Amino acid sequence: xxxxxxxxxxxxxxxxxxxxxxxxxxxxxxxxxxxxxxxxxxxxxxxxxxxxxxxxxxxxxxxxxxxxxxxxxxxxxxxxxxxxxxxxxxxxxxxxxxxxxxxxxxxxxxxxxxxxxxxxxxxxxxxxxxxxxxxxxxxxxxxxxxxxxxxxxxxxxxxxxxxxxxxxxxxxxxxxxxxxxxxxxxxxxxxxxxxxxxxxxxxxxxxxxxxxxxxxxxxxxxxxxxxxxxxxxxxxxxxxxxxxxxxxxxxxxxxxxxxxxxxx
Amino acid sequence: xxxxxxxxxxxxxxxxxxxxxxxxxxxxxxxxxxxxxxxxxxxxxxxxxxxxxxxxxxxxxxxxxxxxxxxxxxxxxxxxxxxxxxxxxxxxxxxxxxxxxxxxxxxxxxxxxxxxxxxxxxxxxxxxxxxxxxxxxxxxxxxxxxxxxxxxxxxxxxxxxxxxxxxxxxxxxxxxxxxxxxxxxxxxxxxxxxxxxxxxxxxxxxxxxxxxxxxxxxxxxxxxxxxxxxxxxxxxxxxxxxxxxxxxxxxxxxxxxxxxxxxxxxxxxxxxxxxxxxxxxxxxxxxxxxxxxxxxxxxxxxxxxxxxxx
Numbered sequence: 001x002x003x004x005x006x007x008x009x010x011x012x013x014x015x016x017x018x019x020x021x022x023x024x025x026x027x028x029x030x031x032x033x034x035x036x037x038x039x040x041x042x043x044x045x046x047x048x049x050x051x052x053x054x055x056x057x058x059x060x061x062x063x064x065x066x067x068x069x070x071x072x073x074x075x076x077x078x079x080x081x082x083x084x085x086x087x088x089x090x091x092x093x094x095x096x097x098x099x100x101x102x103x104x105x106x107x108x109x110x111x112x113x114x115x116x117x118x119x120x121x122x123x124x125x126x127x128x129x130x131x132x133x134x135x136x137x138x139x140x141x142x143x144x145x146x147x148x149x150x151x152x153x154x155x156x157x158x159x160x161x162x163x164x165x166x167x168x169x170x171x172x173x174x175x176x177x178x179x180x181x182x183x184x185x186x187x188x189x190x191x192x193x194x195x196x197x198x199x200x201x202x203x204x205x206x207x208x209x210x211x212x213x214x215x216x217x218x219x220x221x222x223x224x225x226x227x228x229x230x231x232x233x234x235x236x237x238x239x240x241x242x243x244x245x246x247x248x249x250x251x252x253x254x255x256x257x258x259x260x261x262x263x264x
Numbered sequence: 265x266x267x268x269x270x271x272x273x274x275x276x277x278x279x280x281x282x283x284x285x286x287x288x289x290x291x292x293x294x295x296x297x298x299x300x301x302x303x304x305x306x307x308x309x310x311x312x313x314x315x316x317x318x319x320x321x322x323x324x325x326x327x328x329x330x331x332x333x334x335x336x337x338x339x340x341x342x343x344x345x346x347x348x349x350x351x352x353x354x355x356x357x358x359x360x361x362x363x364x365x366x367x368x369x370x371x372x373x374x375x376x377x378x379x380x381x382x383x384x385x386x387x388x389x390x391x392x393x394x395x396x397x398x399x400x401x402x403x404x405x406x407x408x409x410x411x412x413x414x415x416x417x418x419x420x421x422x423x424x425x426x427x428x429x430x431x432x433x434x435x436x437x438x439x440x441x442x443x444x445x446x447x448x449x450x451x452x453x454x455x456x457x458x459x460x461x462x463x464x465x466x467x468x469x470x471x472x473x474x475x476x477x478x479x480x481x482x483x484x485x486x487x488x489x490x491x492x493x494x495x496x497x498x499x500x501x502x503x504x505x506x507x508x509x510x511x512x513x514x515x516x517x518x519x520x521x522x523x524x525x526x527x528x529x530x531x532x533x534x535x536x537x538x539x540x541x542x543x544x545x546x547x548x549x550x551x552x553x554x555x556x557x558x559x560x561x562x563x564x565x566x567x568x569x570x571x572x573x574x
Contacts, residue, residue: 004293004294004296007536008535008539055328059533223322226535230535231283233321242317243321
């Protein structure tokens with residue numbers, strides 16, 4: 001599912017920003033923008049001070065799936081892990097952003113009467129939260145986090161039934177989200193898995209679904225310069241040879257098309 | 265309107281090869297791209313004789329005020345380009361310049377002949393930033409190698425022939441002069457500067473292709489010096505590029521002798537950068553036009569990049 005983006009970047013205002021556990025959630029007014037499809041993303045850059053961080057970075061905009069889009073407002077979730085996310089995490093109400101989007105192709109609905117099963121974790125929450133809202137009916141979502149502070153992000157999955165796993169066992173199941181997923185699929189494998197999260201988690205989901213013969217759609221992430229197919233930087237190797245550009249061919253790709261989810 | 269090798273262009277702003285994919289952009293932005301097309305001519309990415317998948321990822325590294333890329337020229341190959349890409353690019357509202365690269369003189373000749381035969385294509389740009397199979401040096405780094413290549417293929421092209429120069433050479437003006445002497449209609453520069461990014465934890469090369477090319481504002485003043493040096497040496501038109509993000513940067517390259525200015529990395533940050541810069545440039549040119557001067561020729565600064573600081 002793909003909503004076309006207005007041509008060019010546009011300047012929007014941050015109307016609100018708050019911390020949710022280890023994450024920062026930005027809300028921006030995008031009154032004239034189109035309604036995006038779940039899994040699509042935007043390129044974001046602070047209108048001021050972009051390039052003023054560590055190593056005189058960031059220079060390029062950063063790609064983020066939207067968390068929520070309603071009433072002329074777009075919401076994004078991020079974790080401060082580098083010069084780009086650090087600058088974005090420092091934005092407050094009234095600050096301005098350059099945005100381009102919505103970009104890429106999002107999730108496709110389940111077919112053949114299969115149920116939607118959402119799996120992910122960390123900063124992979126946004127496309128899954130948007131997809132749960134678009135699907136309706138409170139689908140099952142399995143989310144993995146490092147610890148309690150990060151697991152607070154599960155609250156952003158408002159319209160799903162959420163089960164949580166943490167590495168340290170501080171919240172929910174102690175262990176990996178793929179263990180929860182394996183148990184769910186053992187119970188009922190007539191599902192389509194929708195996944196987004198860190199590369200190692202996505203690779204584990206891909207391998208598990210491959211073994212069980214369960215179709216999976218993965219929302220992939222990669223460093224990208226442009227987001228609209230110009231730079232050819234964000235490629236992932238395909239099983240039948242060649243590469244797909246995550247920005248225009250994805251970010252949602254069928255797990256079966258990939259040999260593996262790359263480590264970075 | 266700007267005259268460039270006989271092409272009448274709406275304004276002097278084009279794209280650098282490989283920095284804007286009009287076919288992919290149409291998938292993202294739809295027909296709005298055609299209504300508000302940012303460039304006065306469109307330069308294709310580099311086409312090679314055989315299809316190329318490109319380099320293994322990672323392909324990008326963000327640098328201070330710029331980026332390093334090692335993309336590896338992915339393309340469908342000549343036959344795929346002519347059959348699949350060209351019909352789509354021919355629908356763009358501006359003239360099409362097709363960029364080609366071959367690893368031997370014979371390959372370049374086959375590419376140039378095939379591209380020259382297509383009426384949808386207005387001009388040919390030659391990417392010479394590839395190693396000579398015998399010497400290992402980039403063809404575009406050596407005036408003699410480049411001169412003999414241009415001499416061999418010039419008779420095959422009736423369309424304007426632009427030679428894209430690499431900055432990774434001792435004397436870019438000498439290379440430009442060789443291109444002019446052997447019949448090039450224009451030169452374009454600069455391509456990216458060879459650069460290396462290391463993985464912080466291991467100290468090993470980050471990019472899948474080993475080294476890459478640096479672009480963006482970080483190279484703007486290198487580009488300005490090289491464009492000035494080339495424009496002083498040759499009398500054919502120069503397409504200047506390197507780190508342009510604002511209209512005044514384009515004006516500076518034109519003051520250094522460029523007829524056209526290409527936008528590269530800034531397209532990634534702002535898909536409509538070409539139109540923004542073209543519009544701003546026009547305002548600057550109107551504001552700066554000397555009211556008393558009758559001389560409308562482009563000024564060429566009295567500097568030589570190769571000895572400016574000596």
